Amino acid sequence: MGQLSTAAAPRWMLTRRFTESAGTLDSPVLPLADFDAWFAGRRAACDTQVDRVPLDRLRDWRTLPGGDLAHVTGRFFSIRGLRVRTDANPDGWSQPIIVQPDIGALGIVVREFDGVLHCLMQAKMEPGNVDGPQLSPTVQATRSNYSGVHRGRAVTYLQLLRPAAGGRVLVDSLQSEQGSWFLRKLNRNIVAEAVDDLPLADNFCWLTVGQIHRLLRRPNVVNMDARTVFSCLPLSAPTDEGDDFRAVLRRSITGPAAYHGLADVTSWLTDVRFRRELVQEVVPLDAVSSWRRTSTDIRHDSGRYFTIIGVDVRASREVTSWSQPLLAPVGQGLAALLVRRIDGVLHLLLQARVEAGTNQVAELAPTVQCCPANYRDVPRDRQPRYLADVQAAAAGSIRYDVVQSEEGGRFHHAQTRNVVVEVGDDFPMDVPPDYCWVTLHQVAALLQHPGYLCVEARTIVGCLRALAY
Amino acid sequence: MGQLSTAAAPRWMLTRRFTESAGTLDSPVLPLADFDAWFAGRRAACDTQVDRVPLDRLRDWRTLPGGDLAHVTGRFFSIRGLRVRTDANPDGWSQPIIVQPDIGALGIVVREFDGVLHCLMQAKMEPGNVDGPQLSPTVQATRSNYSGVHRGRAVTYLQLLRPAAGGRVLVDSLQSEQGSWFLRKLNRNIVAEAVDDLPLADNFCWLTVGQIHRLLRRPNVVNMDARTVFSCLPLSAPTDEGDDFRAVLRRSITGPAAYHGLADVTSWLTDVRFRRELVQEVVPLDAVSSWRRTSTDIRHDSGRYFTIIGVDVRASREVTSWSQPLLAPVGQGLAALLVRRIDGVLHLLLQARVEAGTNQVAELAPTVQCCPANYRDVPRDRQPRYLADVQAAAAGSIRYDVVQSEEGGRFHHAQTRNVVVEVGDDFPMDVPPDYCWVTLHQVAALLQHPGYLCVEARTIVGCLRALAY
Numbered sequence: 051m052g053q054l055s056t057a058a059a060p061r062w063m064l065t066r067r068f069t070e071s072a073g074t075l076d077s078p079v080l081p082l083a084d085f086d087a088w089f090a091g092r093r094a095a096c097d098t099q100v101d102r103v104p105l106d107r108l109r110d111w112r113t114l115p116g117g118d119l120a121h122v123t124g125r126f127f128s129i130r131g132l133r134v135r136t137d138a139n140p141d142g143w144s145q146p147i148i149v150q151p152d153i154g155a156l157g158i159v160v161r162e163f164d165g166v167l168h169c170l171m172q173a174k175m176e177p178g179n180v181d182g183p184q185l186s187p188t189v190q191a192t193r194s195n196y197s198g199v200h201r202g203r204a205v206t207y208l209q210l211l212r213p214a215a216g217g218r219v220l221v222d223s224l225q226s227e228q229g230s231w232f233l234r235k236l237n238r239n240i241v242a243e244a245v246d247d248l249p250l251a252d253n254f255c256w257l258t259v260g261q262i263h264r265l266l267r268r269p270n271v272v273n274m275d276a277r278t279v280f281s282c283l284p285l286s287a288p289t290d291e292g293d294d295f296r297a298v299l300r301r302s303i304t305g306p307a308a309y310h311g312l313a314d315v316t317s318w319l320t321d322v323r324f325r326r327e328l329v330q331e332v333v334p335l336d337a338v339s340s341w342r343r344t345s346t347d348i349r350h351d352s353g354r355y356f357t358i359i360g361v362d363v364r365a366s367r368e369v370t371s372w373s374q375p376l377l378a379p380v381g382q383g384l385a386a387l388l389v390r391r392i393d394g395v396l397h398l399l400l401q402a403r404v405e406a407g408t409n410q411v412a413e414l415a416p417t418v419q420c421c422p423a424n425y426r427d428v429p430r431d432r433q434p435r436y437l438a439d440v441q442a443a444a445a446g447s448i449r450y451d452v453v454q455s456e457e458g459g460r461f462h463h464a465q466t467r468n469v470v471v472e473v474g475d476d477f478p479m480d481v482p483p484d485y486c487w488v489t490l491h492q493v494a495a496l497l498q499h500p501g502y503l504c505v506e507a508r509t510i511v512g513c514l515r516a517l518a519y
Numbered sequence: 520m521g522q523l524s525t526a527a528a529p530r531w532m533l534t535r536r537f538t539e540s541a542g543t544l545d546s547p548v549l550p551l552a553d554f555d556a557w558f559a560g561r562r563a564a565c566d567t568q569v570d571r572v573p574l575d576r577l578r579d580w581r582t583l584p585g586g587d588l589a590h591v592t593g594r595f596f597s598i599r600g601l602r603v604r605t606d607a608n609p610d611g612w613s614q615p616i617i618v619q620p621d622i623g624a625l626g627i628v629v630r631e632f633d634g635v636l637h638c639l640m641q642a643k644m645e646p647g648n649v650d651g652p653q654l655s656p657t658v659q660a661t662r663s664n665y666s667g668v669h670r671g672r673a674v675t676y677l678q679l680l681r682p683a684a685g686g687r688v689l690v691d692s693l694q695s696e697q698g699s700w701f702l703r704k705l706n707r708n709i710v711a712e713a714v715d716d717l718p719l720a721d722n723f724c725w726l727t728v729g730q731i732h733r734l735l736r737r738p739n740v741v742n743m744d745a746r747t748v749f750s751c752l753p754l755s756a757p758t759d760e761g762d763d764f765r766a767v768l769r770r771s772i773t774g775p776a777a778y779h780g781l782a783d784v785t786s787w788l789t790d791v792r793f794r795r796e797l798v799q800e801v802v803p804l805d806a807v808s809s810w811r812r813t814s815t816d817i818r819h820d821s822g823r824y825f826t827i828i829g830v831d832v833r834a835s836r837e838v839t840s841w842s843q844p845l846l847a848p849v850g851q852g853l854a855a856l857l858v859r860r861i862d863g864v865l866h867l868l869l870q871a872r873v874e875a876g877t878n879q880v881a882e883l884a885p886t887v888q889c890c891p892a893n894y895r896d897v898p899r900d901r902q903p904r905y906l907a908d909v910q911a912a913a914a915g916s917i918r919y920d921v922v923q924s925e926e927g928g929r930f931h932h933a934q935t936r937n938v939v940v941e942v943g944d945d946f947p948m949d950v951p952p953d954y955c956w957v958t959l960h961q962v963a964a965l966l967q968h969p970g971y972l973c974v975e976a977r978t979i980v981g982c983l984r985a986l987a988y
Contacts, residue, residue: 054776054862061782151798153880193793222786224879236879238793307523313530316967317691324662324707329620332801393523409878410693410705410969411622498785499968500879 064220065284071167071259072285072519079163079256082264089271092173092253093182098365100177105360106345108373116334117343119358119375126150126192127460129348129358129375131338132233134406137327144338146348146358147233147407148377148460153224154237156275157189157211160220161244161256168256170207170248171276176458177363178376180465184273184455185265188254207251211242218243223282224500225508226413228456229405231356231377233330236409236500239279259283263516269453270465277454278505281512282497287519293394295449295472299518302396305491309392309479312495318486319502322402323411325483330407354424356380359462376462381423382453383466385416385506386440387514389449390473390487397487398514399436400507413504414496417485435482443471450513468510490515533689534753540636540728541754541988548632548725551733558740561642561722562651567834569646574829575814577842585803586812588827588844595619595661596929598817598827598844600807601702603875606796613807615817615827616702616876617846617929622693623706625744626658626680629689630713630725637725639676639717640745645927646832647845649934653742653924654734657723676720680711687712692751693969694977695882697925698874700825700846702799705878705969708748728752732985738922739934746923747974750981751966756988762863764918764941768987771865774960778861778948781964787955788971791871792880794952799876823893825849828931845931850892851922852935854885854975855909856983858918859942859956866956867983868905869976882973883965886954904951912940919982937979959984 076082106113110122120128127150135142159170174186188207211219221241228235250256257265262280265271272280287300301307310318335343340351348358356379364371388399403415420434422441430438449470456464479487493511496502503511545551575582579591589597596619604611628639643655657676680688690710695703719725726734731749734740741749756769770776779787804812809820817827825848833840857868872884889903891910899907918939925933948956962980965971972980 054778054864060780152796153793155793193796219783219786222782222789224789224792236792238789240789309523311529313691313967314688317688320691320693320707320709323693323705324622324624327621327662395523498782500970 061284065286067167068259068283069286072263073260074166074258075260075264075519077163077166077168077256077258077261079168082261085255085257085261088255089173089185096175096182098175098177098363101362103360103362103373104346105343105348105358105375108360108375109362111360111373111375117336118334129335130233131333131335132406133331133333133337135327135329136404137325138404142329144333144341145355145406146335146338146341148231148235149233149332150235152193154193155189155191155211155240156187156237156279157191157208157240157242158276158279159188159207159210159242159244159248161248163256166258167243168258169262171255171257171262173253173255174273175365176273177361177374178458178460178462178464180455180463181270183253184458185262185271185276186273187276187279190275190459207248210244211240218245221279221282221284223498225278225282225497225503225505226409226501227505229403229408229413229504231407231461233332233407234409235407237275237278239282241279241283259285260519263519266513266516267452270455272454274455274457274505274509277509277512281503281508284494285515296518298391298394298396299490299514301394302490303494303515303518305489307393307395308489308492309397309487312492315486315488315492316496319402319412319414322484326404326411328404328408328411354380355421361462377460377464378462379421379464381421383421383456383464383506384418384437384440384469385466385510386418386436386469386471387510388417388436388439388471388473388477389514390477391475392479392487395489397489398493398511399481400486400488402484402486403504405504408504410501413507414502415504415507416510419506439473440469440471443469447472450517452513454509454513466506466509468513470510470514530753534755536636537728537752538755541732542729543635543727544729544733544988546632546635546637546725546727546730548637551730554724554726554730557724558642558654565644565651567644567646567832570831572829572831572842573815574812574817574827574844577829577844578831580829580842580844586805587803598804599702600802600804601875602800602802602806604796604798605873606794607873611798613802613810614824614875615804615807615810617700617704618702618801619704621662623662624658624660624680624709625656625706625748626660626677626709626711627745627748628657628676628679628711628713628717630717632725635727637727638731639713640724640726640731642722642724643742644834645742646830646843647927647929647931647933649924649932650739652722653927654731654740654745655742656745656748659744659928676717679713680709687714690748690751690753692967694747694751694966694972694974695878695970696974698872698877698882698973700876700930702801702876703878704876706744706747708751710748710752728754729988732988735982735985736921739924741923743924743926743974743978746978746981750972750977753963754984765987767860767863767865768959768983770863771959772963772984772987774958776862776864777958777961778866778956781961784955784957784961785965788871788881788883791953795873795880797873797877797880823849824890830931846929846933847931848890848933850890852890852925852933852975853887853906853909853938854935854979855887855905855938855940856979857886857905857908857940857942857946858983859946860944861948861956864958866958867962867980868950869955869957871953871955872973874973877973879970882976883971884973884976885979888975908942909938909940912938916941919986921982923978923982935975935978937982939979939983
């Protein structure tokens with residue numbers, strides 16, 4: 051059968067190659083000690099200036115009749131109103147939401163050095179970043195970049211993501227972005243292998259998967275776009291007999307033993323999607339109740355949730371400068387994962403979560419996902435399920451606790467505390483109908499398809515998995 | 520590992536059981552000869568009367584300010600306007616569209632008789648049916664049925680789809696409906712096994728998968744809802760050395776040899792979704808241009824596409840009677856699949872197709888999908904790609920050619936000619952960027968997840984696969 055392939059082999063080879071890179075915790079190409087100096091240099095050299103400006107003074111943005119905030123070209127994104135009704139909230143609510151119909155591409159170019167895959171990462175400044183540049187995919191491109199709507203330079207390395215241009219696509223997965231802030235936004239997570247030598251542009255470096263895993267233990271270094279691509283890498287892990295945390299974590303990655311079969315997990319999600327209700331209606335921003343637009347910003351009457359602000363962005367050494375709105379959450383987010391050993395295999399308690407902008411009603415989210423500040427005055431019995439378990443977790447049960455940033459291209463200083471808490475054998479296996487125990491092996495299978503894991507889940511799952519190497 | 524399962528085993532067992540049922544071409548439970556008499560009796564006994572009424576006189580429906588047509592309860596579905604812009608049509612167009620945010624459940628209950636799975640099928644009348652009752656899933660339910668919004672009787676057998684009620688879910692898959700007529704509509708395709716004896720209600724019968732496959736060769740017997748559930752059944756097929764059509768078809772079903780790996784197929788679709796553009800904007804129906812609403816109906820100025828009409832529905836022996844709008848296409852649809860042997864394995868030429876109401880930009884569709892009447896006066900070079908190949912196909916190359924109906928609950932006399940044409944070795948393997956060669960084995964893997972195959976593709980793929988037994 052000369053023309054035919056068998057589909058199974060390549061995925062295994064791919065897994066082996068990425069796993070070897072994950073096991074390479076440091077690399078002579080750029081040792082982490084040198085990375086630190088290089089990255090500090092990138093942050094020091096960054097001269098991007100971001101200044102708050104009133105929404106009424108954003109260059110090239112205008113307020114449409116009805117109140118929507120849009121770019122004069124009609125491209126990029128707009129801030130509109132969304133009216134939402136769910137089964138849990140039949141009276142519904144309305145809110146501003148970011149509408150961006152184009153699919154973004156988040157692409158990491160990889161290449162072998164001494165037989166080990168390295169990732170081409172970029173120290174990239176975004177206007178909403180809290181700490182200056184963060185480590186980003188090789189390319190963050192919108193369809194508009196691709197088709198040349200931006201009149202700036204061509205996007206560096208972008209052409210490698212096209213197989214025809216000498217790259218080889220290893221991973222390619224469509225995934226969602228923040229459902230509370232975006233309306234059904236999708237991005238494409240892509241990893242392509244460069245076969246030929248590549249010039250190393252300014253602000254770029256080569257790192258192994260293992261090195262980047264180590265950087266995930268630090269706050270606000272690896273940006274959201276890089277984290278979501280990383281969560282889609284196929285990885286295995288060496289397994290051994292032990293029952294320390296790393297051993298049970300590794301068995302969760304390598305599978306296939308699991309409390310529920312994968313078909314039962316997808317059937318459970320389908321059942322939640324069928325039982326729950328999510329009716330989304332785009333409305334003019336002026337029709338959103340309890341939110342107030344001033345010349346300066348858009349905010350909720352209660353001061354909760356988020357504010358839409360405006361910024362001017364300018365890098366003094368470059369010609370490029372622009373204005374744009376950003377969504378600024380009022381407080382730090384919390385994404386918490388309860389994990390539990392079941393017969394020596396770590397299981398994650400995922401929630402099927404309905405958010406304002408979710409596509410297909412619900413996606414798998416961390417056990418707890420909220421902005422705790424929004425619940426400060428709310429009685430305990432109306433707070434998010436399991437929030438109290440996370441807040442009361444003993445220090446010895448916390449396996450990961452790091453603040454990471456959401457995407458700085460749309461969100462202003464949006465930080466999320468990512469926490470993994472291991473619960474004991476006394477924690478009930480029976481969970482409410484919107485929750486389910488799954489392994490990392492199952493999560494990896496689901497991440498090959500769109501619409502299963504929300505972006506907050508992808509971050510924390512990737513950070514947890516990184517602890518195995 | 521007492522509490523843990525391994526995920527792979529159940530799918531294989533399931534495949535074996537459904538394959539055995541597919542190989543059972545007739546059954547003593549209800550031989551096809553007896554089925555014919557029974558089904559003719561059901562059609563003769565059907566006293567449902569469907570009368571055209573002007574849209575302005577639909578009971579319990581009203582025209583909202585802005586022109587949308589909605590049920591007085593705000594439930595069920597509504598006819599609204601949609602403005603669409605794509606990369607191929609940057610000026611865009613607008614059209615009426617059916618909006619139904621709830622997910623429907625299409626459920627088939629199965630049970631073993633003498634060790635062979637039989638499906639509980641229903642002879643069900645829908646107001647838009649062309650030929651009276653058709654063979655339908657055990658249950659067609661909306662979330663509203665489920666939660667009791669309908670004030671009628673409880674839906675028969677519905678409780679079996681809930682695992683807690685003694686059923687066992689074997690297949691559970693979220694899939695889309697017609698993208699040209701529905702805005703991002705989803706249905707749940709579910710098969711559940713009944714463990715206990717079941718009373719056989721009026722209008723119900725037990726048939727094997729093999730018997731239903733034979734009925735798929737007849738026009739308008741197996742309804743769309745049943746066909747989409749059937750397309751999701753896991754099936755294998757005995758393979759042999761021959762190179763007749765059935766042998767190459769069976770190798771396509773059983774896999775895994777394929778021209779492209781499955782990851783390459785999903786990556787190709789992701790690339791199309793990224794490159795193409797689909798911007799959907801719900802607008803008031805009055806704002807839809809080139810369409811005219813009269814007291815009677817809604818139709819396009821050119822007479823093309825479809826008409827929205829109203830009907831009164833009454834079954835004289837029952838209390839139930841209602842009014843509703845239906846979408847009536849102006850001509851017969853065409854869903855055509857070009858298939859080709861590649862190294863002795865049948866491959867299907869699927870198209871990644873963008874439609875007005877498609878979720879996530881594009882889904883896999885038949886090679887040709889259109890209403891040929893809409894292209895009668897259009898120059899050849901602006902007609903759908905490969906339409907001429909289908910129209911010119913020699914009789915000897917046509918493997919399947921049967922008219923099937925679209926769903927009669929929303930569509931009036933909507934019929935589609937489903938054609939499978941086998942092309943020869945001289946047909947080029949190189950196809951345009953929005954087309955791809957896939958096997959039935961790969962299609963089955965994709966159908967375990969939402970959003971890959973559109974409903975027209977699911978019908979023709981299921982009808983093609985049925986020829987293997």
